[in-house]
Amino acid sequence: MTKALSPDVARTATGRGAMLAVLLTAVFIVQFDFFVVNVAAPSLESDLGAGPAALELIVGGYAFAYAAGMITGGRLGDMYGHRKLFVIGVLAFTVTSLLCGIAGSPEQLVLARLAQGLAGAIMVPQVLAVITADFPAESQGRAFAGYGMAAGLGSIAGQVLGGAMVQANLFDLGWRLIFLINVPIGIVTAIVAARVLPDRRDNPRTGLDPIGAVGVSAALALLLVPLGLGHSAGWPAWTWVCMVLAVPVAVAVLYWERMLARRDGSPVLDLALFRVSSFRAGIIAGVAFNLYFGSLMFTLTLLLQSGLDLTPFEAGLVFSPMGVFFSLSAMYGGKLTARFGMNSLIGGSLVTALGLVLFGGGLALSGPELSVAWMVFCLALIGLGNGAVLPSLMGASLMKVRPESAGVASGVLTTSQQFSISAGVAVIGALYFGVVGARGDGAAHAEAMQWSVWINVALVFAVISMVLVLKKIAKAEQP
Structure with a gap:
């Protein structure tokens, strides 16, 4: 590996561009691999x-x-350096993608x-930690916009490019290509990261908290596993028992973390972060x-296929x-936020809500006969609004976090996001399947999609309410 740039050089415009x-x-490939498996499911079943x-x-x-590993990953970055952990993570992701691509059994x-x-x-x-700790304030808006754009594009590309790769069956690899494509990308990314990312540690004296790390993972497992498997298993008793047990386990973990903090230890979950009002409001908005x-x-994938x-x-x-519209909106989201403040997030949320309402109304009027052109128009509006909201919302959540806590704060933020995505798939997906029932025809799917859309509208308005709180906080802290 070549020698890393110093923090001063990394803060030049060229250095920041290479870093970003x-x-x-990395953000793109992680999101891509989350969504791409959906389109490969039939191939995995048959092959x-x-x-x-x-x-x-x-x-x-x-x-x-x-x-489950996100918070610990953030803490390790604060301890041993964000560059080092990022490179290790990229190489590990490359190797495990190769293992996915050559797997011979389920x-x-x-x-x-x-x-x-x-x-x-x-x-x-480490991505959000580097942006928070190493980018100057005037450059963070653009960087967070890029983060949101990469995450959104990765999600969409998982559906579009993943479907194309599986259907094209290049080199007779079929579904394996969706994992193997990460290998050359990961190797190049690791080499470049070792060169361009600054070599620094924000909190080298911090220790690990294995009890807290295991406890947080256990609490998440008790919720995520039943939510993920409950529907296909018919919601047996063990799924409900696990979800009930998640509450006392979470309480015990919080008690341990608070006690460790009072002893001047190094809790994996820094509860002091939740005393930062902007971080707390941003977490709630991000969850919604x-x-x-x-x-x-x-649910849209289910409706279409x-x-x-x-x-x-x-x-x-x-x-x-x-x-496409998510990318365009996210590209200019930072500039809009810099000019209009939190009003740009409110405007973006309203555009998203409009797209959802038009989509739900079209389904109510036309059912499964709804034209693809109308769906595309509604989805374009939704993407336009999302791009204005997501990047700026993440920046607003981290705006008052200290640089030495950037890694763990980013871990908490991304953990809450990932859990929320999984919970949304499981809970609203279960409602969708419940409405479809035994009918399984186009009309049943259209009805189920209507229910999910109206719930989504309510969630978007919950985002708006939290953005109003963030706006009030930002206004109160102005000189």
Whole structure:
């Protein structure tokens, strides 16, 4: 590996551009791999013999491992350096992607996906930490906009490019290509990251908290695993027992973390972060946003493929305008926030809500006969609004966080986002399946989509209410 740039050189315009490019590449591939498995599910079923439970674990296991390891990944970055942990995470993600691509059985793929999620949990918290700690204030808006754009594009590309790769069957690799494509990308990203990211540690004296790390992971597992597997398993008693047990486990973890902080220890979950009003409001807004976003992506895929009988590639093309307008909006989101403040987030949320209302209204009037053109128009509006909200919301959440806490704060933020996406898929997805029931025809899917859309509208207005709180905080702190 070549020698890393010093922090001073890294803060030049050229250095920041190179840093941002390598950081956003990691964000893109992590999000891409979360959503791409959805379009490959039929191939995994026929080629590997993966049953419903295995498919749930292939998708949900990645999400769980990613969410469960995020806070610890952020803490490790604060301790040992964000550059070092980022490079380790990228290399681990590259190796585990290779293992996914050569898996010969459902069990092997499940284990590889768990490891891949943990690798992402090491890598991604360093992205927001570097932006928060190493980018000057005047450059952070653009950097957060790029983060949001990369995350959104990765989500959309997972549907579009993933469907195209599976259908094209290049080199007779089929679904394996969606994982193997990460190998050359990861190698290049790791080499460039070792050169351009600054070598620094924000809190080298901080220790690890294995009890807290295991406790946080256990509490998340008790919620995420039943939510992910409950529907396909018919919601047996163990799913409800696990979710009930999650509450006392979470309480015990919080008690331990508070006690450790009083002893001047190093709790993995820095509860002092939640005393920062902007961080607290940003977390709530982010949870509401990602509940809506995760459920929309999942239920819309079901509507297009199961209800309207589109191929994975055709369904991916319907998502494309959302990705294009998300990118355009996110590209200028930082400038809009700099000029209009929190009003730009409110405006973006209202545009998203408008797109959802028009989509839900179209389904109510036309049902499964709703034209694809109208869906594309509504999704374009939704993407336009999302791009104005997500990047700026993340920046607002971290605006008052101290640089030495940037890693763990980023871990908490991204953990809450990932959990919210998974919970949105599980809870609103279960409602969707419940409405579809045994009918399974286009009319049933259209009705189910209506229910999910109206819930999503309510979630978007919850985002707006929290943005108003952030606006009040920002106004109160002005000189």
